[in-house]
Amino acid sequence: MSQTVQITSPRQVEVIDEPTPDLSAGQVRIRTTYSGISAGTELTAYRGSNPYLNRTWDPHLRMFVEDSGGFGYPVAGLGYSEVGQVVEVAPDIAGDPGVPPVGTHVWGIWGHRGEAVLPAEKLRGCTVPPGLDPIAATFARVGAVALNAVLAADIHLGETVAVFGQGVLGLLATRLVRLSGGTVVAVDAVPGRLQKALEYGADTVLDARDGTAGQQIRKLTDGRGADVAIEISGSYRALHEAIRSVAVSGRVVAAGFYQGDGAGLRLGDEFHHNRVELICSQIGGVPPAVAGRWDQSRLNQTFLRLASDHRIDPAGLVTHVIPVQEAPAAYHMLDRNPYDALQVVLTFP
Structure with missing residues (x-):
């Protein structure tokens, strides 16, 4: 049995x-x-x-x-x-x-x-992989989810990336964004998670509880806004704030598993006026732009190699x-x- x-x-x-x-x-x-x-x-x-x-x-x-x-x-x-x-x-x-x-x-x-x-x-x-703690290997699929979102973000060296949600997926995304050359602003409502985000490579952390993360990110970027935001908590309110945080024609990657009606998400506001690009990242497929080179197996193997190399x-x-x-x-x-x-x-x- x-x-x-x-x-x-x-x-x-x-x-x-x-x-x-x-x-x-x-x-x-x-x-x-x-x-x-x-x-x-x-x-x-x-x-x-x-x-x-x-x-x-x-x-x-x-x-x-x-x-x-x-x-x-x-x-x-x-x-x-x-x-x-x-x-x-x-x-x-x-x-x-x-x-x-x-x-x-x-x-x-x-x-x-x-x-x-x-x-x-x-x-x-x-x-x-040899030498890798087996408990770390339980993250193979979870790490692939975070890496897929980072690939969808299409980060370029020196760009500011806001990561909304600093649970397990958000913390992994924060570290992967940093490894990709981005400057990370981590957003969450839990102080302990924000402290962990600093350990995983965030340059700045913001408490989401006062609802001003979007405005604060604009101040941090001289009014421009983040180049890209990754929302990975599954909260519609966080998704709305992520949309508010990005620059004109900026990109928002919606990587959370959203449930029910979209309470708190107002698409007639900044989304409409700043022509924000909103895309979905879901582990059933890789971003179309990299589909000729990446697949789920490569996501898994890449993440485990980063763990084996002590980069994450x-x-x-x-x-x-x-x-x-x-x-x-x-x-x-x-x-x-x-x-x-x-x-x-x-x-x-």
């Missing part, structure tokens, strides 16, 4: 025992070591606001449609930040140089479950390492007291 985290209904989580699947041809069995909780996407399922709970994504129309074909509760094994050890390889692929052998630490996406059986093809290129410290964002049995309390903390934690990682026996 394998322990699996299951969201049974809004704000209700339990840890259940699931049968471990048999190993078939072409497959690999992994025993999970660490699994990071996403305080963005996963909490939308936890809170019941995720659009997939009420509608169905039609891949041909590229639209959500009103029917009952979407996923519903219980939602078992949600999660996309896993690291584990290969414990079994199907005989037909044993010895294949592209298949990680037994004992290898790998990263990937198989959800919050103690054991998983995956096609070996999904693990090609997913070996944890994802493990430094882990504030809680919690046994999987305590998963209900972990989700409750992230939902009710989000300022008490950055990255929460579950461990499995």
Whole structure:
């Protein structure tokens, strides 16, 4: 049996025992070591606001449609930040140089479950780099999300970049912007996160609570405004302030997972009068301008190489390492007291 985290209904989580699947041809069995909780996407399922709970994504129309074909509760094994050890390889692929052998630490996406059986093809290129702390490898996908947003921002050397939201994704974006040659203004409402932003490369930090971040950024740039802003918190009010902060014809990258109606977002104001370019960054694809050179695999590998080279410290964002049995309390903390934690990682026996 394998322990699996299951969201049974809004704000209700339990840890259940699931049968471990048999190993078939072409497959690999992994025993999970660490699994990071996403305080963005996963909490939308936890809170019941995720659009997939009420509608169905039609891949041909590229639209959500009103029917009952979407996923519903219980939602078992949600999660996309896993690291584990290969414990079994199907005989037909044993010895294949592209298949990680037994004992290898790998990263990937198989959800919050103690054991998983995956096609070996999904693990090609997913070996944890030598010398890298396995817990840092749980950030492979999360880091790719942040890097994708930075690529979409199209930063040039010496430009001022405002990063709205300094949770895990925002802090990673702040560091990646700095590595890209940008000057970072980090914005958040939590003093502790602003302090962390300074550690991760922000040149200036602004408290979002007084609602004047856009004006302050203009003062910092002699009235011009930021060259580009990345909004990665998923707050409509933050997105509106990001739009207010950029220069005429400036770019705003909307990288958060926005929920519900856009309360606080007023597109007739600065967006309209300053002809602001608003684009979306979403991990399902890379920015069109770089699609001939970049893909999701390169995003993952680049981020892990930066971590291996000690140019970025994802493990430094882990504030809680919690046994999987305590998963209900972990989700409750992230939902009710989000300022008490950055990255929460579950461990499995």
